[in-house]
Amino acid sequence: MSIQIAASDVIKLILQFLKENGLTESFQVLQNETGVTYNAPKVPTSQLVSALLEGNWKELLLYLSGLELSPSFLMDLFEHITLELALDGDYHSAKLMIEKSFPLENLLRNNEPDRYVRLERTILLLESGAREVDSFPLNTLERRQQLSRRLLEEQVPPIPSGQLLGLIGQAMKYQYTQGLISPGIEFDLFRGQPHTSCMKRRDERELCQFDCIQRIQTDSGTNIPCGMFSKDGQSFVTGSLDGFIEVWDFLSGKLRLDLSYQVTEEFMMHETSICCLEFSENSQLLASGSIDGQVIVWNFQQGKIIRRFVLPCQPCCLCFKENELWVGCSDGVIRLLGLKSGRILKEYVGHTSFVNHILYWDNNDNKEELMMSASSDGTIRMWKREDGDNKVIMNGSRGGWNPSWSIQMVVPCQQDSYGLIVPCASNRIAIWNRKEEKVCTISPVSSILLP
Structure with a gap:
């Protein structure tokens, strides 16, 4: 049995990858050259549905701008918005919608003239004071629910994030099960072969030799996309492509606990890559996050799940603060999760691409709770916890800094409470002095500070 894959679907996967990584120019060029449109809204689909159900028409139309929607859905949507405006007494706006909006003035009037005339008549009847109009059903809540279902099923169905990387990971896993890839070998995905030649050239360039303190090898040989030490340094936790979380005793290198096997079936574990x-x-x-938008908080000592959150997009970084958990997401939004309430307490909007790192900054001068975030959009933002206000403290306007460089993390200088080390997706490392608000970059070629 052969599986047919449309070429346009492959292009859409690439478009999604470009959009999620902030490559806007490449995204636009590929759309223009291929004629394939990545028909995805700028905000999560849950936010679209919420705006529709609550009747926030201004926000809804702003969210839908730029999307390719079917003529029948546009006519139904604008017809209902016009009716609701009239029911709310805003007859002037309702008449403008009939006369000026493209879905009604062009599509509805040319394709269904009788329906267009009936809509005009209904608006006039409502303006004259008639509340019983037989020509249109005026159950607004039921109509909104119908439109929201059509929006999700026909127009902008929810699309999981990171599909291209997920498919590549599944393909790599299948090749491993077939014996085509050996465990423990660095693989060159572009060449489709082990990365031995590249490893050899890298070893020849290395000036220092390091001894291996401990080697940890999983029994299954599954790739490990993330791992970290516990705060006491005794345990090393790994997350695999299979969604399993394993705890290793670092001194012995032996598996101490597999969190994924400690929970009962009533809890949903991670089903995709950690x-x-x-x-x-x-x-x-x-706390652990997976590419399907799940965030699970574990009692590390007991190996039990205490909280589980489902986010509308992929979590990229996590940060604990007392009974709260900050999550930086692939849509550029930072979400504050309450461990006691089990709900999303607040959303911080400002970044336009992946949020790669979140750091708390102790501000002893005015005792404010400040948070710093680094993103793939090439900026670092400073946030106030309470009101969500933020300002960009590093972007392309700083000296020697390219706005296309994705910022991976922010590291405080140990000897200087006002200094930050900023690694990015380039051959430079930036050092930012918060007190003087100056940025210098270190280049490995020249090994000097450049203003």
């Missing part, structure tokens, strides 16, 4: 891990300050809690 993409981020984080310990609480006292190492009592462990």
Whole structure:
């Protein structure tokens, strides 16, 4: 049995990858050249549905701008918006919708003239004070629910994030099960062969030799996309492509606990690749996130799930703060999760691409709770916890800094409470002085500070 894959679907996967990684120019060029449109809204589909059900028409139309929607859905949607405006007494806006909006003035009037005339008549009747209109059903809540179902089923169905990388990971896993890939070998995905030649050239360039302190090898040989030490340094936790979380005794290198086998079937474990891990300050809690949008908080000592969150997109980084968990997501939004309430407490919007790292900054001057976030959009933002206000403290306007460089993390300088080390997706490392608000970059070629 052969499986037919449309070429347009492959292009859409590439478009999704480009959009999620902030490659806007490449995204636009590929769309223009192929004629294939990545018909996905700028906000999560849950936010679209919420705006429709609550009747926030201004936000809804803003979210839907740029999407390719069917003429029948556009006519139904604008017809219902016009009716609701009239029912709310805004007859002027309703008439403008009939006369000026493209779905009604062009599509509805040319394709269904009788329906267009009936809509005009209904608006006039409502304006004259008639509340019983037989020509249209005026159950607004039921109509909104129908439109929301059509929006999700026909127009913008929910699309999981990171599909291209997920499919490549599944293909690699299948090749391993078929014996085509050996465990423990660095694989060159582009060439389709072990990365031995590249490893050899890298070894020849290395100036220092390091001794291996401990080697940890999983029994299954599954790739490990993320791992981290516990705060006491005694345990090393790994997350696999299979969604399993394993705890290793670092001194002996032996498996101490497999968290994924400690829970009962009533709890849903991670079913896709683990993409981020984080310990609480006292190492009592462990948070794990997977590419399907799940975030699970574990009691690390007992190996039990205490909280489970489902987010509308992929979590990229985690950060504990007392009874709260900050999650940086692939849509550029930072979400504050309450461990006691089990709900999303607040969303912080500002970044336009993946949020790669979240760091708390102790501000002893005015005792404010500040949070710093680094993103693939090439910026670092400073946030106030309470009101969500933020300002960009590093972007392309700083000296020697390219806005296309994806910022991976923010590391405080140990000797300088005002200094930050900023690695990015380039051959430079930036050092930012918060007190003087200056940025210098270190290049490995020149090994000097450049203003």
